Amino acid sequence: MMKQNLMTEKYDLHCHSTFSDGTLTPSMLIRRAADQGVTALALTDHDTTAGYLEANAAAGEVGIKLIAGIELSVSWKDKSFHVVGLNIDPNYPPLVEATKQLQIVRLDRAEKIAAKLEKKRITGALDWVVNAAGDSMITRTHFADFLVAQFHVSTQQEAFDRYLAKGKPAYVSTEWADMALAVGWIAQSGGVAVLAHPLRYKLTSNWMKRLLTAFKDAGGQGIEVVTGRCNNDEIKLANDYANCFELAGSVGSDFHNPANPWVELGRLHPLPDNVTPIWEFFNF
Numbered sequence: 001m002m003k004q005n006l007m008t009e010k011y012d013l014h015c016h017s018t019f020s021d022g023t024l025t026p027s028m029l030i031r032r033a034a035d036q037g038v039t040a041l042a043l044t045d046h047d048t049t050a051g052y053l054e055a056n057a058a059a060g061e062v063g064i065k066l067i068a069g070i071e072l073s074v075s076w077k078d079k080s081f082h083v084v085g086l087n088i089d090p091n092y093p094p095l096v097e098a099t100k101q102l103q104i105v106r107l108d109r110a111e112k113i114a115a116k117l118e119k120k121r122i123t124g125a126l127d128w129v130v131n132a133a134g135d136s137m138i139t140r141t142h143f144a145d146f147l148v149a150q151f152h153v154s155t156q157q158e159a160f161d162r163y164l165a166k167g168k169p170a171y172v173s174t175e176w177a178d179m180a181l182a183v184g185w186i187a188q189s190g191g192v193a194v195l196a197h198p199l200r201y202k203l204t205s206n207w208m209k210r211l212l213t214a215f216k217d218a219g220g221q222g223i224e225v226v227t228g229r230c231n232n233d234e235i236k237l238a239n240d241y242a243n244c245f246e247l248a249g250s251v252g253s254d255f256h257n258p259a260n261p262w263v264e265l266g267r268l269h270p271l272p273d274n275v276t277p278i279w280e281f282f283n284f
Helices: 026-035 052-062 093-119 125-133 140-149 156-164 179-188 205-217 232-244
Strands: 040-043 065-076 079-086 192-195 222-227 248-252
Touching (some): 026 040, 026 052, 052 065, 065 093, 065 179, 079 248, 093 125, 093 179, 125 140, 140 156, 179 192, 179 205, 192 205, 192 248, 222 232
Parallel strands (some): 040 065, 192 222, 222 248
Antiparallel strands (some): 065 079, 079 192
């Protein structure tokens, strides 16, 4: 199966800026992507498209094709997942309204996380993360940065391992947007819905098949086959799921921070030849 502009295009369809939990501004992110040889980039901040205008202006300056995107937090069967929307209309009113509601959900979660940290005699978290996030979405990464800055832990990973991950003292279970509704917002805005980093959820094979059945029934069209830290066995497994459920394959680094040497914009394995590339759905 032929891939669109295979010899000239270098896609990265999942990354984050300071408008969610990334450390680079949208314009800095675009310039770094260009330096890494990326020719088509999707900015997919968590539950917001607020960085799109800045990214689009920078993309025009460096000649990168910017694909409007978002990473929506969704719930299904009392489990949380992430769905990436690609080639969306960032001004589609129901999607804009949904992001406003998700911001309220995130603030509520932040208040509950801070309260749990208070019980561990760790004070001042809420004011710190609200100030750090500014107009951006508050994420658990902001809390991890707070814990590092206040010398409660040494690294972000330690913050998650000790406090913020599921089952840890400051973890808060959250009811996100219904998955079918979220996929609908993406599709109705003209975009395609992609299940992000499918193997990160650590589902059994039966649960993954149930999830992908529901995802496709809701209108989902793709699955991330290649991610920033995957190995060949993981690519094969994700590719098998793509083919089994007739989903297109996507590629994305999930880049957040240049200080992480393991994940870089555009540094991705090639998409396997036997899966339809998600970018065949795009109109450039």
